[in-house]
Amino acid sequence: MSDFDIFLDTDNELAFTVAIEGANTADVRSQFVLEGPRGINLCFEGKAAGSEITVDVPSLKGIMQEGRYNSRLEVIVDDRVFTPLQMAANLKPAIKVEAVVRTAQRVTGPMVTAAVVNKAKPIVESPVPVAPAPPAVKPTVAPVPAPKPAPAPIKPVAAPVARSKNSGLDALLEALEDS
Secondary structure, three states: OOOEEEEOOOOEEEEEEOOOOOOOHHHEEEEEEEEOHHHOEEEEEEEEEOOEEEEEEOOOEOOEOOEEEEEEEEEEEOOEEEEEEEEEEEEEOOOOOOOOOOOOOOOOOOOOOOOOOOOOOOOOOOOOOOOOOOOOOOOOOOOOOOOOOOOOOOOOOOOOOOOOOOHHHHHHHHHHHHO
């Protein structure tokens, strides 16, 4: 038969099916034997109920260590011992939890934080849409020509008058005509 597990830190209940012929079941006793180290065996009493034998194995923590041990079921009928079953039992903890304390010093130093500040411009809404202003046109100044001076009036020249030979007066008139 294959191996089975017995948990060290909890109570265990083992159940075996046994067929006994030729004896009254009221006279049958049973025991489960767990062979320990250095020749020390632990023996647990079984209870028969019909063709089934149940054995309660209490917690063995502190009594036995983890490992693989030989075991057997003994049935006692009319002062005779029968061993219908022999197998190996694995003794192990049901749940194994280990905790280790680890201390660490938290290093605190200067702490720098930064944040983005976004100032929103106020939005002005008008009930009537405003048309965009036409592009500004810069007036160009055209030079205005200066008025031309009016020509000097022409003085009518009188027809030459016969003159007498007056020397002083003739010279004056000639100077005026030349100008």
